[in-house]
Amino acid sequence: MDQTPAILPELKSLRDSIDNIDAAIIHMLAERFRCTQRVGVLKAEHELPAADPAREARQVSRLRELASTAQLDPDFAEKYLAFVVREVIRYHEATARELSEKTAR
Amino acid sequence: MDQTPAILPELKSLRDSIDNIDAAIIHMLAERFRCTQRVGVLKAEHELPAADPAREARQVSRLRELASTAQLDPDFAEKYLAFVVREVIRYHEATARELSEKTAR
Numbered sequence A, B: 001m002d003q004t005p006a007i008l009p010e011l012k013s014l015r016d017s018i019d020n021i022d023a024a025i026i027h028m029l030a031e032r033f034r035c036t037q038r039v040g041v042l043k044a045e046h047e048l049p050a051a052d053p054a055r056e057a058r059q060v061s062r063l064r065e066l067a068s069t070a071q072l073d074p075d076f077a078e079k080y081l082a083f084v085v086r087e088v089i090r091y092h093e094a095t096a097r098e099l100s101e102k103t104a105r
Helices: A004-043 A053-069 A074-104 B004-045 B054-067 B074-104
Strands: none
Touching: A004 A074, A004 B004, A004 B054, A004 B074, A053 A074, A053 B004, A074 B004, A074 B074, B004 B074, B054 B074
16 A cells, blocks of 8 residues: 555655755854854964864763753764864865965965 | 964854854754654655655755855755765664564564
């Protein structure tokens, strides 16, 4: 028995919510990147390392706790942070390279 | 010349913003997971496949466009979606396994 049509309205409604949430997250990520771009410039100008393990450890434990409270798997929150930090560090390193190339000219 | 102390207040302020944004994103992800958990149950009950390439293609192009408008690297938006979808599919597959084990009992 094919029950697909019966579930379609509920699936459609859930997907509409997911699309709205994704749009919100993309805009939050855009704002987060505006902040980390400025951090990247500051770090590159002052020759600070791109990664900061002590800060990352504090972020991980804080986000795991927030996730628990929101009934989200803490491992997923930790993976989210690892993913974003990895992308940000790539940006920081590129910024540092550009700056040192500019200085070398 | 060590200029680190001079940049600390700005770095601190940017990090406070980043922490607030991360808290907001974690809560949006928690809500997103509530939706996809329900989608997972629906798909498992109705034996629909966990992945849906046509929907994912539409999501990718929509999020890339939103990212462009928000001046976020569209590749980053695509990576965000790939990361979240990967995690969600893992959850869907686990749900389907649990359900078929329950049915087999």
